[in-house]
Structure formats: structure tokens, C-alpha cells
Amino acid sequence: MSDTCCSTENLQTGPKKDTCCSSKEETKAAPASACCSSNQENRIPVKVEKKSTCCSNEPTGTTEKFSYRISGMDCPSCALTIEKGLSGMYEVEAVKVHYNSAKLDVTMKDSSAIDRMEKEVGKLGFSIEPLPKNKKAKTYVIEGMDCGSCAKSIENHLNTISKVQNVSVNFSTGKMKIEHENSVEEIISEVSKIGFKASLEEKNKENTVTAKKENSYIITSGVLILLGFVGSYGDVTPLLTTIMYAAAMVMSGFKPVKSAFYALKSRSLDMNVLMSAAAIGAALIGEWLEGATVVWLFSLGTYLQNRSIEKTRNSIRSLMDLAPSEAWVKQGTQVVKKPVEEIGINDILVVKPGEKIPLDGEVLQGESSVNQAPITGESIPVDKLIGDLVYAGTINESGSLEIKVTKLVEDTTIAKIIHLVEEAQEQKAPTQAFVDRFAEIYTPIVFILALAVMILPPLVGFGTLDEWLYKGLELLVIACPCALVISTPVAIVSAIGNAAKNGILIKGGTFLEKAGSLDAIAFDKTGTLTEGKPKVTSVKTYKIPERELLSIALTLEEYSSHPIAKTIVEYATNLKISSKQGEMFKSIVGKGVQATINKEVFYAGNKRLFEELNISLKRYEYELQNLQSDGKTVVIIGTSKEILGVIAVADTIRPTTVKALKGLKQVGVNQIVMLTGDNNGTAERIATEANVSRYFAELLPEDKVEAIKQLQKEGYTVAMVGDGINDAPALATSDLGIAMGGAGTDTAMETADIVLMADNLEKLPHTVKLSRKALTIIKQNIWFSLIIKLIALVLIFPGWLTLWMAVLSDTGAALLVILNALRLLRVK
Numbered sequence: 001m002s003d004t005c006c007s008t009e010n011l012q013t014g015p016k017k018d019t020c021c022s023s024k025e026e027t028k029a030a031p032a033s034a035c036c037s038s039n040q041e042n043r044i045p046v047k048v049e050k051k052s053t054c055c056s057n058e059p060t061g062t063t064e065k066f067s068y069r070i071s072g073m074d075c076p077s078c079a080l081t082i083e084k085g086l087s088g089m090y091e092v093e094a095v096k097v098h099y100n101s102a103k104l105d106v107t108m109k110d111s112s113a114i115d116r117m118e119k120e121v122g123k124l125g126f127s128i129e130p131l132p133k134n135k136k137a138k139t140y141v142i143e144g145m146d147c148g149s150c151a152k153s154i155e156n157h158l159n160t161i162s163k164v165q166n167v168s169v170n171f172s173t174g175k176m177k178i179e180h181e182n183s184v185e186e187i188i189s190e191v192s193k194i195g196f197k198a199s200l201e202e203k204n205k206e207n208t209v210t211a212k213k214e215n216s217y218i219i220t221s222g223v224l225i226l227l228g229f230v231g232s233y234g235d236v237t238p239l240l241t242t243i244m245y246a247a248a249m250v251m252s253g254f255k256p257v258k259s260a261f262y263a264l265k266s267r268s269l270d271m272n273v274l275m276s277a278a279a280i281g282a283a284l285i286g287e288w289l290e291g292a293t294v295v296w297l298f299s300l301g302t303y304l305q306n307r308s309i310e311k312t313r314n315s316i317r318s319l320m321d322l323a324p325s326e327a328w329v330k331q332g333t334q335v336v337k338k339p340v341e342e343i344g345i346n347d348i349l350v351v352k353p354g355e356k357i358p359l360d361g362e363v364l365q366g367e368s369s370v371n372q373a374p375i376t377g378e379s380i381p382v383d384k385l386i387g388d389l390v391y392a393g394t395i396n397e398s399g400s401l402e403i404k405v406t407k408l409v410e411d412t413t414i415a416k417i418i419h420l421v422e423e424a425q426e427q428k429a430p431t432q433a434f435v436d437r438f439a440e441i442y443t444p445i446v447f448i449l450a451l452a453v454m455i456l457p458p459l460v461g462f463g464t465l466d467e468w469l470y471k472g473l474e475l476l477v478i479a480c481p482c483a484l485v486i487s488t489p490v491a492i493v494s495a496i497g498n499a500a501k502n503g504i505l506i507k508g509g510t511f512l513e514k515a516g517s518l519d520a521i522a523f524d525k526t527g528t529l530t531e532g533k534p535k536v537t538s539v540k541t542y543k544i545p546e547r548e549l550l551s552i553a554l555t556l557e558e559y560s561s562h563p564i565a566k567t568i569v570e571y572a573t574n575l576k577i578s579s580k581q582g583e584m585f586k587s588i589v590g591k592g593v594q595a596t597i598n599k600e601v602f603y604a605g606n607k608r609l610f611e612e613l614n615i616s617l618k619r620y621e622y623e624l625q626n627l628q629s630d631g632k633t634v635v636i637i638g639t640s641k642e643i644l645g646v647i648a649v650a651d652t653i654r655p656t657t658v659k660a661l662k663g664l665k666q667v668g669v670n671q672i673v674m675l676t677g678d679n680n681g682t683a684e685r686i687a688t689e690a691n692v693s694r695y696f697a698e699l700l701p702e703d704k705v706e707a708i709k710q711l712q713k714e715g716y717t718v719a720m721v722g723d724g725i726n727d728a729p730a731l732a733t734s735d736l737g738i739a740m741g742g743a744g745t746d747t748a749m750e751t752a753d754i755v756l757m758a759d760n761l762e763k764l765p766h767t768v769k770l771s772r773k774a775l776t777i778i779k780q781n782i783w784f785s786l787i788i789k790l791i792a793l794v795l796i797f798p799g800w801l802t803l804w805m806a807v808l809s810d811t812g813a814a815l816l817v818i819l820n821a822l823r824l825l826r827v828k
Helices: 076-087 110-123 147-156 184-193 209-229 237-264 271-284 286-322 413-426 432-460 463-480 482-486 490-501 511-518 525-529 546-557 565-574 607-612 618-629 657-666 680-690 701-713 730-733 744-753 763-796 801-826
Strands: 065-070 092-098 103-108 127-130 138-143 164-170 176-178 195-200 324-333 334-339 350-351 361-365 368-371 382-384 401-405 505-507 518-522 528-541 582-588 592-597 600-605 635-640 645-652 671-675 694-696 719-723 734-739 754-756
Touching: 076 092, 076 110, 076 432, 076 482, 103 110, 103 164, 110 127, 138 525, 147 164, 147 184, 164 334, 164 361, 184 195, 209 237, 209 286, 237 271, 237 286, 237 490, 271 286, 271 463, 271 801, 286 801, 382 592, 413 505, 413 645, 413 701, 432 463, 432 482, 432 511, 432 763, 463 763, 463 801, 482 490, 482 763, 490 511, 490 582, 490 763, 490 801, 511 734, 511 763, 518 525, 518 701, 525 528, 525 645, 525 671, 528 546, 528 565, 528 734, 546 565, 546 592, 546 600, 546 635, 546 645, 565 635, 565 645, 600 607, 607 635, 618 635, 618 645, 645 680, 657 671, 657 680, 657 763, 671 680, 671 701, 680 694, 694 701, 701 730, 719 730, 730 734, 754 763, 763 801
Parallel strands: 518 671, 518 719, 671 694, 719 734, 734 754
Antiparallel strands: 065 103, 065 127, 092 103, 138 176, 138 195, 164 176, 324 334, 324 350, 350 401, 361 401, 368 382, 505 754, 528 645, 582 592, 592 600, 600 635, 635 645
């Protein structure tokens, strides 16, 4: 009998595998492998491997990862405090707090301890809300819970329902995340059975209860400080003013002091510790007004910082609201409204004019203009015909569309953008990593210096204890590096958010910084600077009218699969030219095609074909050479006796290319380079039209890598712009890889460092401009933070700095740094 559990009355007389111990004494007698009873004389050692025991204090051996949204962090040291606090828990195997995206990832050895982990975060002074494990989870608001056991009761009840896959109820937030197959009404009904009220959370609804509560505490404590200050000049007794100050300190200081206690337990020196020490110290030396003002200013600053930082985080979260939560689905002859989570591949959606497209798909019926700005940043709507791809979150502007779903809700382009942007925000830029390391050293040094200032001068008889204690408390406040450590991440999050809303996907602060330092950009020609598909540029006729020549060309080429043949067919068709009756079609490999029209053989091909037919090209030689030297491909049309005309075909430059390259030069990128495998004539023509600085022609893929290396040897910081597939080696070699047309290719989104979601270059100047602006603001923030600290330090020792001024300099500097960074959200 396996997996038995022994009690004090069930004494084992022999070894049994997979036993469970209930007595607490087992760890003393047989820590690894014994089954225990309360009678030590009857203990019989049982050799059981640790992985198969089920003692109550042992984790099961299986780990599980949980993700949460954290509220209340106003600088990266808060994230460090949470990490240190949770690392001390035995059941936590790994923990990572991403300050920029306010996200906590924790891996638990024992998932039954998840409630204790959540309470630990609450003790540190932060709000925690579980994120759904996948996109199918719905969020409900639960009313009537008055303790954690209520949440557990709801979970236990709903877990008995077969159509519920996963449920998590959070008492602290009053919310339930649940994956279920049955209807919303059924879930609400089941919750009501056990005495609670559930309602589906509105998509854009914000929970502002906590913010209002904090706001009321700050206002009340501020009023108490003002009354105490005014009363001290009137008839109010000193005892009453002291009580007012003390009450204000308790109201504003309860949360930071509680957080400081748990931070110290986890060996973390965060700003709550420093501020709490300063406030308590001020009270001990009788400076009640100073202490109350310190706590109030700190609470006010923290509240304002949180509100400001949420604006940067919401710049990304607003992307989540782009795609609608429900869609009209065609089922036989009926159209039914369904949640997007319940829609599968190949389902047919009906999208009316003015509605948002719910999922990525392919147009089956209808024609319309679609506003793709939310995805690609393009300002002009794009015409969509049958067979074209459309993206979730884009807006159908005119005609009604029937769309075949090609991607599930969790795999759509907008879902991938959100995922990649959140990952980007969680990565530290080099500047941020350096500032964080600096702060880790700076804070304890100033903390020790503050203690030395408090103790040493009075010991040697230099000044009074109260005087130096006060100076030490000022040093403690100045030791808080909040403004410094927040200077970089808020700017990066703001810039990445701005870029994402404009159709530019920057995959991290590292790449943002690199984009800001670029002085050379290399472009692949085909498909990047040019359209990537040939077009007819000119038609020369010698014997017959132009329309007659094109009709013959159309007849010759319409059955060919060659790209140039397709170009000629498309050109003639667009001019509404009809083909002739042809027969005996024949492809001449490497030279051209032939067909019989009206009992006469006609040819379309290159010079070699007509030279072999012994037709003289002497009178057309000059014109043919001019066309070829301009990088154009020449198709000659004729019979076995004479040349009838010439059609010139070439890859044309994109309409946005010239404007984009001009914009790059305006923002300071002067070295614009073109890389191409085409001949020198074609390269020179495109280079002239695009106005690039220099070009490299006749390159193989490995030659493009050497061209990038050459530019780097010349001292340039080089970005490579390509499609993310064919140019992979060059993209990898460059300092920064930029792919365009990311909305259409998953590969581009995965391989490049920066992705332009639209299939043109018009967003590239904005990318560089935004990155340079971000670097400027980061430098401004760092220098401003350091100078404020230095000024405050200098003012301490002459006695010109008061404690409340020290707090104001710290929280005020942090707030100004955030507001400065928020300017990046408004860069056009």
C-alpha cells in the first residue's frame, strides 16, 4: 500500500514506500527518510528517497511560475526590496521584479504557499494582482469577501465544476481570474450560491479605491500639520500641536514605516527605510514639525510619482484595448456574436463599416479601406481586396468585409507587439544598469557616513548630540537615490511606448540607446529602398503603334511565369489592352519566348535572341546601351525579319524613400549607404534617385557583411535596414538591425532589434529622433539628480539645509525627473 499516512496509533513494523509523516518529531530522528509516530521507541527507520516522501514541510518537487502586476513601486529600489523580501522564503525558487512594466515573475517550489508569498508583498507596502496565465482568463469583481478564507472557499467551489479549467481569487484586490467554458451567467450564479456577488470586470474600468484612500490620508495629515503650525503661533498649547503633528506622522507614515520594517527584514536599504529613520529620529530629538513634514512630503511625492509613472505604463496597456473583445461570426445563414477567445482558425467574421477588426485574417468577400495606424502607424488608410491580409485592432472604414480567421486571439500581430514591448520594457539599458550599480554602492556609503556624522563629532566634543543627530538625519534623506535610479527607466518606458503607438517596435533600452548614437545607416536596395518588383518604365516603338506593340507583347508573355513577363502583362492589362489570338507558344530558355500570331512568328526576348536570329541591332544599339546603363532590363519585340519595338523594365524607388532619407539627414545621420547585388548601372541610378551618400554594388550576401564591417572600421556606428530574412547575416553584423514590414512577417518581428511595422521607411527618422531625444533626457535627468544631491550635501554642514528641505529636494527631484521623461510620450 503506497502513499499511506501514519498517525500516532498506526505503528509501522516494516518499510513502506512513499510514506507520509504526520508527527513533527520526524525531523529530529530521521530527517530524510523515516516514517514517524509520537512514540520514539517504536520508530523504525525506513529508507525512502527524498523525492518520494510527502512530509508536510517538504515541497512536492514540481515548480510552478506565477506572474503578477505590482502597484506602488515608485523607483527601482522598490523592485529590489520585493526581490530580497521574497528570496528569503523557502518555497520561492526564483523571483524577478520588472520595475519598468510593474510585473513580478515568481517560481514557486510549493504552490500551496502562494497566499503567503502574496501577503509578504503586501507587508512590504505594495499591492499585488495576479495576471492571467493565458489570454482565455476572464476577470470578475467579487463583493462580500471579508477574509482570505472567503477567497479560498470560492476557489474550492468553482474547482468542482468540470467546465472551469483554472481559477484564482485574490482577496486583497477583490478580483477573480478564471478560465471557463461555460457562460458568464453560470459563473455568477455559482458564486452567488456560496454567498458572494460576482460581476464581469469592464474592460477599461480602473480600480481607484486604494488611490482615493491614500489621497484622503495625505490631505488629512496635511491639514493637521497646517493646523498645528498655525496653532503654535496662537493660544494652542504645545502638547496639542505635538499631538496634531504625531497624528499626521502616523497617518502619512504608517505605510512607509511598515514597508521599512519588512525591507530591513530582507536586508534591503530602500527609501522607506531612510525616510522612516529620518522621521523617527526627528521625533526623538523633539522636532515634531520637521518629522511630520518629512513624512507628509514623502507620501505626497510618492503618490504623485506613482500617478505619473502609471501614465508611462498605460501608454503600453492602451494597446491591449485596441482589439474588440467580441466579434460577429458567420454560422450557416446566421451571424452570431461571440467572444474572440471562442473563435477558431478558419471561422468567418463579418465586419461592418466603422468597426474594429477583431482578429488577424484574410479577406474573403468585400472591398474596403482599412485604417492600419494602430498597428503600422500609417496615417493613410490602406485599400483591402479579396485575398489581402488584415490585422486585429485596425479599423474598417468603408465597405463590409467577410474575413477568414488566420490567427487565434493570443497569436495576433497586436498580441505579439504587446508581448514584445512588455519584454522590451523589462530589459535594462546599459545606462540604467550602470546607475543601478552606482546607487547600490552610493546608498550604503552615505548611510554609514550619516551614522558617523551622528556619533563621531559629539564623541570628540565637537558640537552637541542634537545638532549632529539632525545633520545625520538630513544625510539619511539625501542618501535616498530615488531621482537618480528613476532617471533612466522612466525615459526608456516612455520612448518605447511612444514608438509602439507609432508603429515602431523597439525591443529594449539597449537598442533605443544604440539608435540614438547612430551616424551611419546601410540599406538593402531591393524591397527596402525600392518596391522590390519591376515595373515598365518606357515603351519605344519603331514600326507599329504603341498599343499594337503592347497587344503583341501581352500575347507573347501572358503564359510565362517569369517576373518580367508578369510585369509586362500587368502593365498592358492596366491599360485595358486585349491580347491577340496566338498559338504554338514556346519558351526559349535564357533568351525569351515566341508564338505564332496571324500565321506569323513573333518574338520577345533579349539581345542574344535576336542576334541568333541574324537580325541587325546596329541602328538601335545606342538606345539599348543607354537603357541598360540606367539599370533597366530591355525586352525586344520583333519578328524573324525586323525589330518592332522595345519595352524597358526596372525596379522603381519607393515613393517614401526620398522623404525618409532626407529626414534621416535632418536628424543627423549623414552617412546613408546602399547595398545591392545588382550591377553598377542599376545601383548608380537608384543611388542618384534616392540621394544616398555612397553605394556598394554587385554584392553577394557575405559581401554585405564585409561592407558593414568596412563601415565599422571607418569608425561609424552602423544600423542595417532590411527585410529581416534575406539580410539576416548583415543585420546580425551591424550595431543595430532594423527590419521593415514587420506586420506581415513574424520572422522580421523576431530577428531584428527594431521593427518598422509598416512596409516603408517613413517612420525611421522618427525612430532616430525619438532615440536621440531619449538619450538627451536621460543625461539631463542624471545630471539634474546628481547636482541636486551635491547642492543638498554642501548646504548641510553650514546648517542652511532643514530636514523638510532635504525631503523636498529628494521627492521634488524625483517628480521633476519623471515629468521630464513624460515629455517623450508627446514627441511627434
